[in-house]
Amino acid sequence: MLEVKDLTARYGRAQILNGVSLRVGGNEVVALLGRNGAGKTTTMKCIMGLVHQKAGEITYDGVSILRKPSHMVCRMGIGYVPEERRIFGDLTVEENLEVGDRPARPDAPEWSREHLFELFPNLAERRRNLGKQLSGGEQQMLTIARTLMGNPKVVLLDEPSEGIAPVIVEQMARVIKELKAEGLSVLLSEQNLHFARAVADRACIIEKGTLRYEGGFADLDAHPEISQQYLAV
Numbered sequence: 001m002l003e004v005k006d007l008t009a010r011y012g013r014a015q016i017l018n019g020v021s022l023r024v025g026g027n028e029v030v031a032l033l034g035r036n037g038a039g040k041t042t043t044m045k046c047i048m049g050l051v052h053q054k055a056g057e058i059t060y061d062g063v064s065i066l067r068k069p070s071h072m073v074c075r076m077g078i079g080y081v082p083e084e085r086r087i088f089g090d091l092t093v094e095e096n097l098e099v100g101d102r103p104a105r106p107d108a109p110e111w112s113r114e115h116l117f118e119l120f121p122n123l124a125e126r127r128r129n130l131g132k133q134l135s136g137g138e139q140q141m142l143t144i145a146r147t148l149m150g151n152p153k154v155v156l157l158d159e160p161s162e163g164i165a166p167v168i169v170e171q172m173a174r175v176i177k178e179l180k181a182e183g184l185s186v187l188l189s190e191q192n193l194h195f196a197r198a199v200a201d202r203a204c205i206i207e208k209g210t211l212r213y214e215g216g217f218a219d220l221d222a223h224p225e226i227s228q229q230y231l232a233v
């Protein structure tokens with residue numbers, strides 16, 4: 001479904017990705033793991049058309065998206081939740097959701113506000129609060145909910161468990177499992193192996209812009225030296 005092949009990327013003269021290949025199949029949750037600065041965000045930004053100096057191939061349902069602008073990538077059904085929370089502080093929770101509303105897609109689940117409030121009960125309770133009145137974790141949830149209002153088929157989540165309270169991390173894990181149950185595919189970037197193991201079907205590990213591992217968590221557990229070498233565990 002989403003396939004990245006031999007992707008290289010640079011910012012100015014700095015080479016950041018050195019040939020990353022990964023794929024996210026239909027209804028699959030894949031964790032892109034790596035330390036700070038490994039290139040996880042850059043990989044996601046390349047998929048979303050937000051990095052211009054890049055080469056290799058990125059296809060979505062067999063169509064090249066390597067050179068497509070980000071609004072086209074979104075329109076094709078890929079939703080992106082960046083690490084920094086992008087909510088409108090002066091709009092209410094409900095209004096923030098309205099902003100993300102896009103037409104339904106025949107091949108992806110359609111999300112209504114009420115359906116999202118079932119998935120995010122905290123947001124339901126705070127539906128008339130302003131974005132800026134929410135906690136960091138609630139803002140993170142709102143960013144995901146607003147992305148879902150675009151009815152994507154694949155969601156890219158950049159470090160969803162980063163910097164939020166443990167109780168919200170648990171809710172986040174539940175939400176990701178629910179997205180899979182609804183039929184979505186998810187690529188999530190993570191530094192936390194424990195969280196990734198709880199929600200993902202497969203793991204990819206990158207270090208300094210190079211893919212070091214791709215496979216299941218059982219194999220990763222059987223070879224702890226891999227995580228020790230490439231992750232902060």
Ligand SMILES: Nc1ncnc2c1ncn2[C@@H]1O[C@H](COP(=O)(O)OP(=O)(O)OP(=O)(O)O)[C@@H](O)[C@H]1O
Nearest residue numbers: 011014016034035036037038039040041042043083
């Ligand atoms: N706009 C930019 N210009 C120059 N270098 C950048 C830019 N954005 C990121 N980098 C560098 O690219 C490398 C990869 O960064 P990236 O954000 O992709 O890593 P990451 O794995 O997502 O890490 P993090 O957990 O810190 O988000 C880092 O060395 C970073 O300093």
